[in-house]
Amino acid sequence: MTERTSIHGQWSNRIMFILAATGSAVGLGNIWKFPYITGENGGGAFVMVYLGCIAIVGVPIMMAEIMIGRRGRQSPINTMRSLARDEKTGSAWVLLGWGGVLAGFFILSYYSVIAGWALSYVFRSAVGVFNGVTADGAHSIFSGLVSDPERLLAWHTLFMVMCMVVVARGVRHGLEKAVRILMPALFVLLLVLLGYAYNTGAFQQGLDFLFTPDYTKVFYNCDFLNGVENCTFDGGPMLIAMGHAFFTLSLGMGAIMVYGSYMPKHNSITGAAMMIALLDTAVALIAGMAIFPVVFANGLEPGSGPGLIFQTLPIAFGAMQGGQIFGTIFFVLLVFAAWTSGISLIEPAVAWLVENKSMTRVRAAIWVGMSVWLLGLGSVFSFNVWSGEEFQLFGNTFFDLLDYLTANIMLPLGGLLIAVFAGWYVSRNSSVDEFNMGDGFIYKIWRLVIRYITPVAVVIVFLNAIGVIDWLLSKNLLW
Numbered sequence: 001m002t003e004r005t006s007i008h009g010q011w012s013n014r015i016m017f018i019l020a021a022t023g024s025a026v027g028l029g030n031i032w033k034f035p036y037i038t039g040e041n042g043g044g045a046f047v048m049v050y051l052g053c054i055a056i057v058g059v060p061i062m063m064a065e066i067m068i069g070r071r072g073r074q075s076p077i078n079t080m081r082s083l084a085r086d087e088k089t090g091s092a093w094v095l096l097g098w099g100g101v102l103a104g105f106f107i108l109s110y111y112s113v114i115a116g117w118a119l120s121y122v123f124r125s126a127v128g129v130f131n132g133v134t135a136d137g138a139h140s141i142f143s144g145l146v147s148d149p150e151r152l153l154a155w156h157t158l159f160m161v162m163c164m165v166v167v168a169r170g171v172r173h174g175l176e177k178a179v180r181i182l183m184p185a186l187f188v189l190l191l192v193l194l195g196y197a198y199n200t201g202a203f204q205q206g207l208d209f210l211f212t213p214d215y216t217k218v219f220y221n222c223d224f225l226n227g228v229e230n231c232t233f234d235g236g237p238m239l240i241a242m243g244h245a246f247f248t249l250s251l252g253m254g255a256i257m258v259y260g261s262y263m264p265k266h267n268s269i270t271g272a273a274m275m276i277a278l279l280d281t282a283v284a285l286i287a288g289m290a291i292f293p294v295v296f297a298n299g300l301e302p303g304s305g306p307g308l309i310f311q312t313l314p315i316a317f318g319a320m321q322g323g324q325i326f327g328t329i330f331f332v333l334l335v336f337a338a339w340t341s342g343i344s345l346i347e348p349a350v351a352w353l354v355e356n357k358s359m360t361r362v363r364a365a366i367w368v369g370m371s372v373w374l375l376g377l378g379s380v381f382s383f384n385v386w387s388g389e390e391f392q393l394f395g396n397t398f399f400d401l402l403d404y405l406t407a408n409i410m411l412p413l414g415g416l417l418i419a420v421f422a423g424w425y426v427s428r429n430s431s432v433d434e435f436n437m438g439d440g441f442i443y444k445i446w447r448l449v450i451r452y453i454t455p456v457a458v459v460i461v462f463l464n465a466i467g468v469i470d471w472l473l474s475k476n477l478l479w
């Protein structure tokens, strides 16, 4: 096969791919979502399942996505079409590309609303609203923001425009420059926060919550009926942990695939995937270690939901020396982290429009951005005018449903199919050639894991969540 080249250009070098993919991976998922879902799902045991999923599901699938992307050198939709043709298999694989585009639209629509919260906190912090703020004060500042649809709409709009501008400019300009400085700066600021958390007096309690697993508490729901404890197994948190592994590594929807399609030929895919996963996990764990001590020191509720960091970090910044400046810089960096993730969510759709509808990048970015913006209104209203029960489905708002559907169903399903495609449909010759590391030990391990372990793990977690495994066990059908 003659080697393909991408019409969209290439990263300048190996480091740029790693930085861009890390920019995609590190985002609100690490700093906003990881702490709050860990809080809602009881801590340690949840974190252990999440870490396990990063290692045995996340890293192999990331390698597969980069490998497929670089071989196809096009938008995920066209890449899947070309590779399916190369490997002489069914054209239905193209649906995997389409599913990814849809997931990207859905995710960015609510992601942008949350990024809007971070934007608004930049200004609040800068003018000193958080100085000396109490837990109650931080709570009412947050509620004041989310209950006002107009303000949320304005920030959501601003964030979407920011994403459209960078995507319109293409892979090299803008994006590469932004990630080079901002990602390391975010890391440093997280360490400052960690330093504050260390001195809250509740550091140990925070660590215990994060790292001491109590499996019985997380995976079983227990009631006391007539004084007798009655426990039922609940696989839900496990699915949430796995879903988050996909979300935080940007896997299962083509973001990493499309970035891989701009990767220069001879760069190591394995090294890049490990590096990205490591950095992403480090950021999430440090964020957790910085936030939970503040939660406990102030008697807050770890399970208080999506507002968690927006109600705890202001207390930390409000109390620390120089907090007004640190706080402002922190929220600026959080916005940047969200920005570098946001653009990767629509890059697959934009690349497809450029390839197939011969649009310019600018036009494509505008069309995609406007559609996502419109869908985002549903999430804007979820926190205020549509928060009432009459607008909910099974107690979930539009925002909750989109988040659940994408992170816990669409991404794991997309990832499962990517694993099956890479392991079973891409020939051994093709994948050996693309990985460029020979048919040695590492390749053999990857192939074994991606063919058997990863798909089976994903399927088990799914079956577990809908109660099938528990049912089989109770009927003694499993052993």
Ligand code: PHE
Pocket: 024, 025, 026, 027, 028, 029, 030, 107, 246, 247, 248, 249, 250, 251, 253, 255, 341, 342, 344, 345
């Ligand atoms: N990984 C990003 C985060 O953690 C979110 C994301 C998901 C980006 C899927 C791209 C694709 O914030």
